[in-house]
Amino acid sequence: MLSLSLCVAAAVALTTVTAQAPSALASSLPTQKIQGIPAVNPVKQPWIWPLPQNWERGSNTVKVSKNIRFEGKGARQPIVSKAIKRYEDLMFKKEDYPMIPYNWSTTDTKPSRSTLNTVVIDIKTNDDHLDMDTDESYTLTVPVSGKAVLQAETVYGALHGLETLSQLVQYYPERKSYYVPNAPWKISDFPKYKHRGILLDTSRHYYTVQEIEKLLDTLSWNKLNVFHWHMLDSTSFPYVSKKYPELAAHGAYTPRHVYTAKDIKHIVQFAKERGVRVIPEMEAPGHSTAWGYGIPEIASCLNTQPYFGYTVQPPAGQLNIAHPKTKEVVYGLIDEWAELFPDSFFHAAGDEVVMKCWENDTYITNHLQNTNQTLMQLFEKFVLDMEDHVRQKNKTVMVWQEMLLEYHFNLPKDTVIQVWIGSEGVKEVTSKGYKTIVSAQNFWYLDLGFGRPRSNPYPEVQGAGFNHWNRVYSYDMRANLTKAEADLILGAEATMWGELADPNNVEDRLWPRAAAFAERLWSGYETPKGEELISADAILRLLPWRERLVLRGVRAGPLNQGFCTRNPLDCFQPPNPAK
């Protein structure tokens, strides 16, 4: 049983938990309170997700005016001024957080007489170019009285600062007002990794522009900065090409399930205004059945039946890498995308090719005989030529790991290798001197765990493992690497493939697990002072962050029973402690 003294201490915070009893009950209430929630929880980290690199807090609670004004030249920068409008809404959500004892993250509740009315935004440069090397750092100070100040090198740092500011603001239900507890604040923040992304598959299932917008908003709240758009796959071809409209006309699921150039421009601009880069992936030469519906001559083993052995999942079909029309079409699409997607990165795929598809295509076997080369030589030349075409557009080429680790193609050293098959690939890629982006499926595939229908519609019953948030959070990309190898990690992407995800369930699949991922990428594995960031601390901030995501309209799944949200210290104890 709890000691009496702890019970007494608990009574203060618990007022907010049970004090607002329905009026019909109020007269009969005894004074007993729920036990176990400390009045002022000694939570060592503030409720900011992801955790800032450097932060100092004080012991005053400053009221925030709902008419807060944003001043300074930075506030008038177009991207920032739009963001301010969004955050004026996000900071002052009408509801409170009923499952979170609102003030247990604070170290004191001493009210300041002052009200926060003004935030001054100061941005060093007007240049709003967004790329991997964009400076995303910011500093934010919230004094006990006077103006808050947000300083950043770029608008993108300012966006992150606004997000952090919005998370400092907490609703105090008993006062029906908004406050920043623990002022004064002094935060100086920057990301540990430059490339922090989510891959979304819009071929296996289609997402509307509005659904993609919602994802982009949620990325930005988690300080993620890359949307890897896996638009094309064997299942459907939703891109409406100017030069080859027949690809979408026959390859899209329906005429409504398409992305036009206008849609793409809108999404790229929407993302940019949230500090998110959009990197397109041109899936080729595998996973490309749907190209063949519109232009049959560029496809091999198109919808071969039965499909087993010709593809990792239905339908069968790869690009015919011997046909001259194939290069023409691929290069034509690269030309279009190079303009539509201004980002300096371009993903050229190259994953999960099935040789049997090509080996049974007489066009290809004849071509090999006539040109006296092997299938692997033809494959390598197709891929390297395609990547060169991308490079001619001044783009950095990203590819999936098979290009290097399975096919051992002669990739230029500036190629960025995306690891997916397993975490051991990080060592293999970086030890060869290549830069990498990590999407190890044994940790950061967020679509797994629901049976194994990814390669077979009749799945094995138990299926591939589900990557729990704690597993997502616990993975260290740098494991077994030298310092030089670790320095080749540009960042990472969590993936949301489309076999079992669509707009109906994608938010539950992604959040809050992608938030755990996001903190690793932004905050890293230890603080600048060298203190390790661990899940036992993280969960105390991830619980309220999930509640805040729900409040913002994201259908994030719960991390545990509600009791653990209310009473995390009574729930998240070290397992099997000595009695």
Next chain:
Amino acid sequence: MLSLSLCVAAAVALTTVTAQAPSALASSLPTQKIQGIPAVNPVKQPWIWPLPQNWERGSNTVKVSKNIRFEGKGARQPIVSKAIKRYEDLMFKKEDYPMIPYNWSTTDTKPSRSTLNTVVIDIKTNDDHLDMDTDESYTLTVPVSGKAVLQAETVYGALHGLETLSQLVQYYPERKSYYVPNAPWKISDFPKYKHRGILLDTSRHYYTVQEIEKLLDTLSWNKLNVFHWHMLDSTSFPYVSKKYPELAAHGAYTPRHVYTAKDIKHIVQFAKERGVRVIPEMEAPGHSTAWGYGIPEIASCLNTQPYFGYTVQPPAGQLNIAHPKTKEVVYGLIDEWAELFPDSFFHAAGDEVVMKCWENDTYITNHLQNTNQTLMQLFEKFVLDMEDHVRQKNKTVMVWQEMLLEYHFNLPKDTVIQVWIGSEGVKEVTSKGYKTIVSAQNFWYLDLGFGRPRSNPYPEVQGAGFNHWNRVYSYDMRANLTKAEADLILGAEATMWGELADPNNVEDRLWPRAAAFAERLWSGYETPKGEELISADAILRLLPWRERLVLRGVRAGPLNQGFCTRNPLDCFQPPNPAK
């Protein structure tokens, strides 16, 4: 490659897939179509979920008037007339089903000149009492011309008939009209199992009345007829008792997270109007920490810290089975619930008790010493007395399997045993001559698969297995049973426990897997003619049923990539066929 003849055959149905190209593209379209979808798919079962017991269909397509009238005395029965209003909306949803080639389930498309304007509803009895023995059968005929006729013994059979009728109606996008294909229809239907339920846990996470209403609607669409309301648990006590208001006042998460008598009456009536019984579970004497927040003396090991060893999951706390106040409170609540929940079944729980909790409670150990009995004797007496109190209310007692199989208590033979720990329990229970309701967690727990935080917030990374829809569908409750044992199976419940589910993700967790479960319970394992119902046939109906659920507003997850919804026969092939 597909033969040319198949491609030609494919062109008819595919008109609907690609014909509505955006106008900007229309002029450039070649005639190539997506391959592989047969024009008229020889699907042997109609798109009705769950599959009716007996059905005959013809070869005419009858237009359905949007002003369809429902006639007959049955249509004026209050429950039916309300249902008609709902189904007038459900039958004529404004959108079509873009991912389903709408007519591939039909065996012919010969249009009838006639329009279906009228449905005559004939119900034998006016008695709207709903219980396990309620007759749920119905017959439905839809002629080529003239009136459709729906006949049933009870209003509840009529509700099922309306649901079936609504599923016969399909939208034809090219005619912008609604049709019943394959008329004339003659359906004669009844459920194989009488008890077909879903358990929802509203203690670990709270659901609003509106969220429960949506669940009840979805149950009825799947012809499920039991809502097992697991309202109470250790985590929170949301029930506002008239006699003991302090239980909710201190045990609910917040004053908003409660169910009043008025809420319960509303939910019971809402469910009844959908043919769904509401069976309350009074979780006791384990899993009952939250009772102790309001009335501390009735709890043992209340919130003992650290909790490991005292409970299967935090927080620790069980009812103090020695204290006289405990019986008083439990019986008082039973008295209240017996009135609020008119159903003849009442669940008295009895699961997952942890002896160490009681063994360390000096009140209990003193009592055992004074009364010269063992803990197990005290436990058995508490449980059997509680169950007797329920029986005095003219209720059938349901309990969890531990009562019989682990504690070997002397349960009367009319006790219904709910099996949950594993499917082998079905044999163990029925071989002892007890009736059973099956919720084997290795098949029909729908909350599992997301790590193992059910007993420990820091889960093992891979976690308990996810029960894929095909595993849910494939489970035969009768395995290894004699005929006499199998006859003791009253039905089953799929469970949705609350550790990792709340209103944000519960629909994706439940649907469409609970639909697969529902068909097993309604349709059984073979047709009346003895033909086995198998998943390879079921998937062809489950795919469009999932789309219809989405259209009705349910956030059901996808069963596979969209390609498989569009082209099921190209996707769901026998694995590893001989080439």
